[in-house]
Amino acid sequence: MIGWREGADRVGDLRGRLLDRVGTGTVDIDRIAGRTLAEGLDAPRAVPDRSHSTMDGYAFAAGDDYPLAVIEADVFPEDDPPELAAGEAVRIATGAPVPDSADAVLKREEAAVEDGRLTGPELDPGTYVYERGSNVAEGERLFEAGERLAPRDALLLGDLGVDEVTVRERLSVGLLATGTEIHEGRSRDLDSPMLANLVSAWGHEPTHEGSVPDDYERVESRIAALAAEHDVVVTTGGTSVGDKDYVVRALDALGEVLFHRVALRPGKPIAVADLPEHDAVAVAVPGKPVGAHAVTTLVARPLFTGESELSTVEATLSTDVGIGPAGFTYAVPVVLEDETATPLGHADSALQVYEETFDPSVLSSSTRATRADGFVLTESGLAAGDAVDVVPYPAVER
Known part of the structure; x- marks a missing residue:
């Protein structure tokens, strides 16, 4: 044993x-949940592939001194940004690509423009800029072979421009x-x-x-x-x-x-x-x-x-629970309510199988025990008021 x-x-x-x-096959990324990758996946390109503004305001090089000349242009998300010379700034919308020579955005609320000249507080490079490659670097290993994919993985794959992946059958x-x-x-x-x-x-x-x-x-x-x-x-x-x-x-x-x-x-x-x-x-x-x-x-x-780790939530045990012979891990079903864990099967619970000492042989046949919210793993007896780690059933059933 x-x-x-x-x-x-x-x-x-x-x-x-x-x-x-x-065997292997390919699936579209809207069908990846629960599928196992057959091969590792490296980022085919940087994400974002160019820097973007995260605020409405003015883009410019943070090292330039005020006042800055505001050029006659507006940059929106669908635009290619203009070139900026030293000492110039351009109006920019949230999500719009930042000019190559710009590395900061002054948000509109903090900007003052008079006669086409921009002044405002000093900025550090990167202020309100979602920088190229800051999310993913080109060539970065993101997924390993044998990994089980989750619904959220479709977000990153889509952002990488990946429409389908190779998975195990x-x-x-x-x-x-x-x-x-x-x-x-x-x-x-x-x-x-x-x-x-x-x-x-x-x-x-x-x-x-x-x-x-x-x-x-x-x-x-x-x-x-x-x-x-x-x-x-x-x-x-x-x-x-x-x-x-x-x-x-x-x-x-x-x-x-x-x-x-x-x-x-x-x-x-x-x-x-x-x-x-x-x-x-x-x-x-x-x-x-x-x-x-x-x-x-x-x-x-x-x-x-491919997963063996257990997610847990902390709770306070409602009653004493003894266990049987040493040398075993006991999986004690519990019901959770207001951060209190009550052993389901204990005499103090809705299902009365044992008085104080956990009886796995009888409980194992009690299908009512499946109405528990999760279980506590223990190798020793537990006392009322103990802090226990509860494994919720959804953590192991998906």
Whole structure:
């Protein structure tokens, strides 16, 4: 068993090998959200490509002495600016290009013009000027291969004049539920819809591939078939050490199990395997729904997003929370209200699962726990009034 962070790091390392097996294509910048860059991108030109005024006023060289001769011209954003001789100034509008010899703008409110002569306060070079290359230098590396793009990246790409980028194809992800009780319809498959939504939110293409009973030969053959069809196979259930938990054994027969079990509760019995003969990766998560969500978002997420860092918000814990055996990280769901974090599942909360000591085994099956706003990661007991770092669920679900 390894720590959950080490597991996430190993999964992140596996991502590079997986992406090397995936094809590439081009997409317009209005379709980049969640896509993974296939190659690095350097700035094709400086931004801005010429200096612009950020105020309505007068442009001139800051080193020239007042009074300055105001030439008979006005510069607007659509204009090419005139040449200025030493000691000259020109009226300029916000967003208009600054003459090459000018490096400052005196805003209109501070300017005095009499008989075509401009006076005002002394200015430093760069005053009210958006200088050429101050945003981006030509040739500057801005994006790295393997980076996952966000909606805001379209702003910079558009400003660079980039209309499309080369990205990796979305990962094809096959979702397979294991368990005779699910296969025969006696229990509902709760995990697959949740996992499908996570995979979609992370920018990839999930396919629900049904279920398989607790039979070793059928488990192995079904995983093998799906690995031949998909880039990633995600299974649920069958990852513990019970008599009918066959998934890890099947993964070991089909490839290399990189690890099995992480020191996280709920969610401990996860396994990740590389299946090079199938050009695929397999992620096997436990069947209990809350544990499946916790371990997938904390350990498996880097495979799909390349990201493992966690954004947090600080809150004050409302009540004491004890934990079980040492040596584990506990993911405690909490509800946030007015900067106070209340453990959902505690006897003092709307969902009463445990009195004081956090019980991940029972909570892991409680789908009501998903109504929490986030979770606190801790390796020790917590006391009422403690400042805690809460990981909001949106931070790991997108």
